[in-house]
Amino acid sequence: MPARLLLLLCLTGHVFAREPPDVDCLVVHLKYVHCSWNKQGTPEVNYTFYSRFDNDPGKEFSECSNYLQENNTNTGCKQPYQEIQRFYLFNTTLVHGKQISPKVLDLKTKVKLNPPTNMTVQRGRDSNLWLNWTQISVKCVESEVRYRVNNRKWETNQVPTAVQNYCVNLPSSSSLYELQVRSRMGYVCGESSFWSDWSQPVVWGSNNSTDVNRMNKSMSAWTPVLYAVGAFILILLVVMLLHHERIRIRIIPVVPKPSLDLHNIKDWVQFPKGLKESFNYNEHPCLVREYCHVSQSDSEACSVIIPGNESDLSTSCSSSTSTVSTEEEMVSV
Template sequence: MPTRLLLLLCLTAHVFAREPPEVDCLVVHRKYVHCSWNKQGTPEVNYTFYSRFQPDKFSECSKYLRENNINTGCEQPYQTGQRFRSFNTKLVHGNQIYQKELELKTKVKLNPPTNVTVQRGSDSNLWLNWSQDYVKCVESEVRYRVNNRKWENNHVSTAMQDYCVNLPSSSSIYELQVRSRLAIYCGESVFWSDWSQPVVWGSNNSTDAKTNKSTSEWTPVLYVVAAFILILLVMLLLHHERIRIIFIPVVPKPSSDLHNIEDWFQFPKGLKESFTYNEHPCLVREYCHVSQSDSEAGSVFMPGNESDLSTSCSSSTSTVSTEEEMVSV
């Protein structure tokens, strides 16, 4: 029985034994090394932390990070180039010692860019500018969105500290952010910095938008003034040049009977009277051959015929004269 109880206690102790804390370290902005050992939760005991870059000696942490009076991390000074060497850590609590070797070459996290500004340039494009240390070794990434839509990410070349958004719309709102990391030329890091504070440009807070807003307030007034000036100019032109506006009626579709011109056109009263003709009809006589005997007989005129000859037109007169000439012959 005692043997079974002892075995049970050993198995239970093995199951409930806590795993050693895992140490994780990161070079922050190439200024210091940040290490933590609270990924599995806050430790139950305070560990003493030692670290070194080979081949240096171990040294105890100079600045502990604490939660509820329990050590959970450490910040160690860093010198340029040390991240290319192996980094050794050691956690100690009584007789418990946990050691770990880390490679920090790719574990560098920069601080977010500072002095982030956005403005519209003289080329009508939107320019984002920022500041970041170690310019020659840093590459950046910009993201922006329009009117709170989906973010659009764009890579910026190394050593560049500006970004251009081509021909932005003044009626839209642009929100922009930037982040950085060490480029491949200086030992590329797998960690990007946090995103910078967003900067906003658009119709609500830009200088251009304010100008457009003030202009839009004056637009109705400008329209009224322009309309008044136009009407005044037309009145002056009509007065001085005596321009008459004549409204021409629509010409109706011609009817199939084109003989009556009055039905085709709608003439004004005065114009219609000018087309009225009151001339007397002319008598036209046909020419015919007569024999000599008939002509001699017909050469005797009756007294009653004189009135008829006097009322005939010139055409009939010329015809009769021709007949008399032929009779005389």
């Protein structure tokens, strides 16, 4: 019984080993189609690979002309193709003896580009760090750039389609910058699900003495100018502030020169027309003495002399006498 079970397991494992492998294909850099069937390991037998695109239905399946091998066993196929063909279905067939394993693949989203080449990085005239590269099919390719400073965490940024440069704003010359790029087919040309591998890193920074010295010389030449401009702007702002806070413009009417005759005030005081005409400046002056209590005998001699009005003398005195007599009567009571 154990021997029979062992024999059954061996036969079952042999059958599973002979099961046809799965075929997977990828368009590499828009140059050729790379198909492989060794994801589960190297097959135990050699398979023959046949393929055909649907854009030429009259064409028969053709055998692979360039096999990829491991230990003299076929594990893949590399065959050229035309770029437009990736938008058509790709029919494949693996054959071993009487065993046939067909599969249909859509290659539109299965494009993997090679990493970008001609990587250059340099400081521009605008003092920014510019990274440039080259990639196939510029109008269809979008890219990603990642960089890190002093071996810290990577920072990744998207680059729009058809752009093959990237700018790092105002880099520090005392730091070390490491940059890489990867690409893929963009949406405008049938977006791919596969990014290329990252390019070889390019570095710039503390070990680039030429750029550092050039930047230091440039900064040392501009430093006095910047200080002078800053000082001038500061002084100008202070002056404008003081002028705004302390100087006020007030309109003051012209004061007329007064007349030598100060009694005639109508010549230098501005009155309304009606008020000015109502003034009577021809009245005679009146002399006034301080009032005091006097006896009755003295009051008879009291007089107020008003020049030019002698006729009023008796009235003034009698008024004074009457006042004194009244006071005396009040005292007697």
